[in-house]
Amino acid sequence: MGSMVHCQLWMGSLEPYMTETFILTAFRKMGEAPMSVKVMRNKFTGEPAGYAFVHFANDEEAIDAMHKLNSKPIPNTNPMVRFRLNNASNTGRSLIDREFSVWVGDLSHDVDDYNLYRVFSSKYNTIKTAKVILDNSGFSKGYGFVRFGSEEEMKDSLISMNGYIGLGTKALKICNAVPKPKGALTPGSSTGTNSATSNGGTDYSQYYDPTTYWQNYANWQTQGYFDPSEHQVANDGSSVAMETKREDDLDLIEHSAPVDVDKMNRERLDADCNLWDALESSKWLPCDMLEVA
Template sequence: MSTPTTNGEAVVTSNPALTIYVGNLDQRVTDGMLNEIFSTIGPVTSVKIMTMRRHGPYGAVNYGFVEFADRTVAEAALLQMNRRKIFNYEIKVNWAQPGQGTQVKEDTASHFHVFVGDLSPDINDEMLSKAFSAFTTMSDAHVMWDAVSGNSRGFGFVAFRDKTDAEQAIATMNGEWLGARAIRCNWATQKGQTATPPPQPGQQLPYEVVVQQTPAYVTTVYVGNLPPTTSQADLMQYFERFGYVVEVKLQAERGFAFVKMNTHENAANALVQLQNMSINGRQAKLSWGKDRPQPG
């Protein structure tokens, strides 16, 4: 797995299935300290803390990655360490990459995706999956997480191989209680639509749909609805969590920017995770930008 640092370089971990993300870290926490804390669960292979030196609402906390020698130890760390308080902050623990709850993730690009909203903060991928497990063709379930704080963003997506199961899930589960809240279920795309929907700023779609909306050579994300006080550092703080940022073209006075990532996949991941994220008090509206194909 390759994870970004704040200077644009990448920290490579050998096995993403053994690596967890640790968010909301007090700036006094060091690599050694985090290693010592997580070693109480089991053998730790490596620890890397990403230092955030940016302006904005999350400037006071860092995040990091912990790789374990054994899968069962990593799973135990998820259960035991999430919400543990270190200094003045309650840490947030999740898999370092979405979908790492299973060793092999099925390609769900052609499946039928259901949006699930109003999720309780404590609902994770496993709980969402169990809630929809009665529908036998369910292929994936994941909660969307805040890239910086590690908190749930209150919604997720469930994919189904069979359209009928997706329709029944919407009809059956909409308004049902999951945890402390009644959830909302609807199509992630237009009902019955199998073609890739056109990119629209602010439209919340799953990664499997977004990554196919534009050709693979497109690596630029449009970011709209920005306040005039937005700086390049503000945008870097959010986007570099998903990979190396090649360039930021900011038109703050006009309320938008274009952020070019190093790969199409990293750009798609950023677009999905940061959609409607509050940046300096406004909900950012993201969509694909435009790039020209490389000659030859």
């Protein structure tokens, strides 16, 4: 992890009154011990540029502080401002760098960035960031993203971490983080950004949120399937339909089974021929072909 952050974090969304001393004090009140802070300034006007670099003794302290504090309220800010932190190396990351990220769903509301990071980093060596997405009020939306430095580890997590129990109160749901087409706007936003960016660090608004898919998937697994041949007789003697779960409807389809295309075509043609033969032998004619006397 030594080449990841180079012992410093980028801190954004700073107000003009946030000096180096103010930021150092804020970190220390949150239990962190940065060595120094450098607030960047506009080289022409000398005014604060709205961001700073926070230097730590080592990379582990820096990455831990990022995940512990990201999106947490900064002490002594009024109105409240939240920590917005990122790996210093990520701020200059090339747009052509490949991203290996997964979407993590069913996060209970007690799970924050640090919890998410710790669980994945205990199993994988290339974790770069872990982010729980928050709403505008600062509450978890129930899902987040984990970014890997290795495609192999990312693919392994899709299997190994799906259904994982031990983070929060629910089993995790894992799937690929699917990027949106360039220029796609986030619902409710005219700029394509949302709380994913304002709550800190990496911009995850570029990814789709598959929460709806998983909700529908759960419904498919639990909903009843109506069988019109099964009824219950009510007290008044009327027939009341019952919902039953058809286990056979849930059987997996064997997609690798060999398919005889010629045989299937012959069977379809034979069925069509049999239909027309039956119509012809019955002397049935469509109404628009009959002459009215």
